[in-house]
Amino acid sequence: MNQDRRLDFLRFALAAEVLRFGSFKTKAGRMSPYFFNAGLFNSGALMSQLAAFYADTLAADGPDFDVLFGPAYKGIPLSTAVAMALSDRHNRETPFAYNRKEAKDHGEGGVLVGSPLKGRIMIIDDVVSAGTSVRESVGMIEQAGAQLAGVTVALDRQERGQGALSAIQEIEKNFNVPVIAIASLTDLVALLEQEADLAEYMPQIKAYRDEYGVA
Numbered sequence: 001m002n003q004d005r006r007l008d009f010l011r012f013a014l015a016a017e018v019l020r021f022g023s024f025k026t027k028a029g030r031m032s033p034y035f036f037n038a039g040l041f042n043s044g045a046l047m048s049q050l051a052a053f054y055a056d057t058l059a060a061d062g063p064d065f066d067v068l069f070g071p072a073y074k075g076i077p078l079s080t081a082v083a084m085a086l087s088d089r090h091n092r093e094t095p096f097a098y099n100r101k102e103a104k105d106h107g108e109g110g111v112l113v114g115s116p117l118k119g120r121i122m123i124i125d126d127v128v129s130a131g132t133s134v135r136e137s138v139g140m141i142e143q144a145g146a147q148l149a150g151v152t153v154a155l156d157r158q159e160r161g162q163g164a165l166s167a168i169q170e171i172e173k174n175f176n177v178p179v180i181a182i183a184s185l186t187d188l189v190a191l192l193e194q195e196a197d198l199a200e201y202m203p204q205i206k207a208y209r210d211e212y213g214v215a
Contacts, residue, residue, distance in 0.1 A: 002060060003190065006183040009053045009154075010191050013183075016046055019155075021201045027129050028161075030212060033204035034188070036155045038074060038126035047081050050154070054078070054124065055085035057182045058152055059092070065149035066119030069141065070098040071133040074126045079114075082124055099140060117141055120149035127153050128179065131167040138175060148177050156181035159212040166214045185209060 013019035017040060024035035041050045070079025076098045083096040095115030121141045123134060128151065138148055151171060156179070161167045168179045189209070192202045 003187065005053070005056060005060075006187040007191050007194070009183045010188055012049060012053070013154075016040060019188075021198075021204075030159075030208075033201065033208050036127060036157075038154055047077060048085075051078070051081035051085035052089060053182050054082040054152060054154070055089050057180060058082070058086065058122070059090045061180050062122065062152065063150050063178060064120060065122035066095070067115050067117060067121050067146070068094055068096040069117065069121050069123050069137060070096065071123065071125055071137045072099050072101050075124055075133075078124050078126065099137070112140065112144070117144035117146040119146060121146050122149050123151045125151065125153050127155055127157070128167045128171065130161065131171050134171055134175075148175055150177045151179045152181075153179065154182050156184040158185040158209070158214055160214050164214070169214060185213065 010019060013036065018037055020035050020037075021033060022035070024032045026032050038050075041047055068079045068083055070076050079096040079098050083094045086092040086094045097112055097114035097117055100111045100113065117140070123137050123141075125133060128134060134151055141148055151168075153168075156168055157166070158168075159166055161170060163170075165173065168181070171177070172179055185205075189202070189205060192198045192205060
């Protein structure tokens with residue numbers, strides 16, 4: 001795990017205002033002192049840099065896989081851009097696929113677009129909140145006769161879901177695959193400890209982690 005890369009990613013997300021501090025209500029109804037909105041990686045330059053972080057993380061820390069799969073909708077540009085970055089930065093020719101929300105009844109038909117799902121499949125998404133899109137993706141992967149290799153996300157919030165585990169820990173337990181994150185809440189705390197101009201946010205972040213964090 002390359003912490004320099006992880007902290008660089010968080011600095012990049014802060015500069016792009018994708019990562020923000022304040023008071024934000026999460027899907028779980030919690031008031032979070034920070035918010036990560038990957039939808040704001042919304043230009044060619046930002047997407048290119050984001051894809052580079054994904055590609056470098058996969059090349060360094062990811063398991064073997066054959067195809068990238070991007071769940072609709074945010075996973076569609078991610079899978080495309082990351083496949084390009086793996087080719088450009090790591091000389092890895094990587095097929096990619098994604099799904100439609102609704103099946104198409106003409107042309108090639110079906111819900112899947114891109115490469116056939118064969119072999120070991122890496123799901124690529126922005127974050128995992130409840131794990132719903134991962135479970136739906138696994139259903140499509142298994143229906144195609146392929147195998148889940150893992151999941152890669154931008155940020156692991158490292159907080160409990162409905163039970164004692166986080167959504168990411170539940171995926172790792174239920175599907176017996178790794179979930180790789182470019183950065184995590186632990187890395188965010190490390191960044192706040194290093195950057196004096198961000199130190200004011202540390203008490204709220206630590207209090208939130210103490211209340212909702214997982215081991």
